[in-house]
Amino acid sequence: MPHPTVILTDIEGTTSSISFVKNVLFPYARKALPAFVAAHGQRPEVRRWLDAVAVEIGGACEDSLIVETLQGWIDQDRKHTALKALQGMIWEDGYRNGEYKAHFYPEVAPVLSGWHAEGKPLYVYSSGSVPAQKQFFGFSEAGDLTGLVSGWFDTEIGGKREAESYRNIAKAIGVPAGQIVFLSDVVEELDAAREAGLQTRLLDRLDDYPLPRTGGATHGHDRVENFQQIVL
Numbered sequence: 001m002p003h004p005t006v007i008l009t010d011i012e013g014t015t016s017s018i019s020f021v022k023n024v025l026f027p028y029a030r031k032a033l034p035a036f037v038a039a040h041g042q043r044p045e046v047r048r049w050l051d052a053v054a055v056e057i058g059g060a061c062e063d064s065l066i067v068e069t070l071q072g073w074i075d076q077d078r079k080h081t082a083l084k085a086l087q088g089m090i091w092e093d094g095y096r097n098g099e100y101k102a103h104f105y106p107e108v109a110p111v112l113s114g115w116h117a118e119g120k121p122l123y124v125y126s127s128g129s130v131p132a133q134k135q136f137f138g139f140s141e142a143g144d145l146t147g148l149v150s151g152w153f154d155t156e157i158g159g160k161r162e163a164e165s166y167r168n169i170a171k172a173i174g175v176p177a178g179q180i181v182f183l184s185d186v187v188e189e190l191d192a193a194r195e196a197g198l199q200t201r202l203l204d205r206l207d208d209y210p211l212p213r214t215g216g217a218t219h220g221h222d223r224v225e226n227f228q229q230i231v232l
Contacts, residue, residue, distance in 0.1 A: 004181035004199050004232055006173060007115060008153075010160075011126040011136060013185030014203045015112075015227075020103035022077075028094050029087045030074045033067050036090050046089065049082040056082075079127040081155050088132030095139035102136040105205070109142035111227040120232065121150040125169060125182070130154050160189045166196035181232065185209070190221045201230055 012021045040046045041063055053066050073083045094100055115122060124133050130152040137145040151173065158165030170177040177197030184190050185208060190200040202221040204213050213223065224230050 001199065002178065004179055006121050006123065006175055006180045007232070008123045008125050008169065008180050008182045008193075008198070010182075010184040010186070010189065010203075011124065011128065011133065013205070013208050014183050015108045016103045016105065016136070017205075018185075018208045024100050024103075025087070025091055025094075026074050026077075028099070029090045030071050032090045032093070033070055033086070034064075036086075037063050037067050040089075046086070049085045052082040053080075079155060079160070081129070084127060084129045084132065084154065088129040088135065091132055092135050095135050102140045104140050104142050104145075105207075105226065107226050107228050109140070109145060111230070112145065112148045115232070116148045121173075122148055123151045123153065123169070123173060124149055125153040125157075125160065125165075127155055127160060130156075160184075160186070161192050163192045163195040166193045166198055170196065170198070183230070187213070187217070187219050187221065191219055194221070 009015060012018055037046070037050065041050060050063065050066050053069055054061050057065070057069055070083055070086065073080055074087075095102075112122060124137070126133050128136070133152050133154065134146055137149060153169055153172070155165075157168050157172070166182065167177065170180055173180065178199065181199040181201060182190065182193040183201050183203060184193075185203045185205070187202065190202055194200050200221045202213070202218050202223045204218075204223050204225055206212070206225065212225075
């Protein structure tokens with residue numbers, strides 16, 4: 001198999017700990033949602049997503065019901081595009097107010113910088129909205145990492161467990177699928193990427209997965225414990 005020339009990476013559980021997202025970002029957005037919607041609910045970029053939620057739950061309804069629905073989706077960790085877009089808007093306030101910085105595992109920024117210096121393009125594909133991804137990389141514990149990223153993809157291009165999403169990404173990047181390596185901690189996402197022709201690496205971090213996944217649990221994907229073990 002040829003060496004990949006392009007890197008496509010997930011965020012949560014891959015570059016960064018699952019606990020930061022679940023224990024910091026999700027609770028922040030859940031608590032801030034009512035006030036955010038009350039203050040900004042009529043802005044077109046906000047109203048668009050609130051109306052999308054309303055349609056999904058049965059049509060015209062009060063914003064208070066939409067907020068309750070969104071909070072329930074946060075509790076369920078639902079990967080809904082409208083929720084992710086609204087969370088991204090809320091998280092920006094937290095970043096800019098200095099209430100938190102995005103977690104990255106210690107080896108990630110140096111490895112990404114090394115790939116960048118070698119001329120290997122890096123793209124991000126996450127269930128979080130593109131604005132939220134840019135905030136994550138821009139307000140990281142390691143500083144502003146956005147300059148290392150050549151492009152961003154979220155679920156508007158398709159679900160992360162659907163092979164067609166990865167075909168769309170390869171087409172958007174403009175390289176054959178086989179030249180792209182996808183990094184993720186979720187086997188089902190890697191399965192979809194491999195079905196689309198991408199190469200794959202399974203991140204199996206002990207902080208996030210105390211029992212390492214081996215054998216059949218990896219579905220044949222190359223397993224690594226950190227970015228330093230990724231050979232390109």
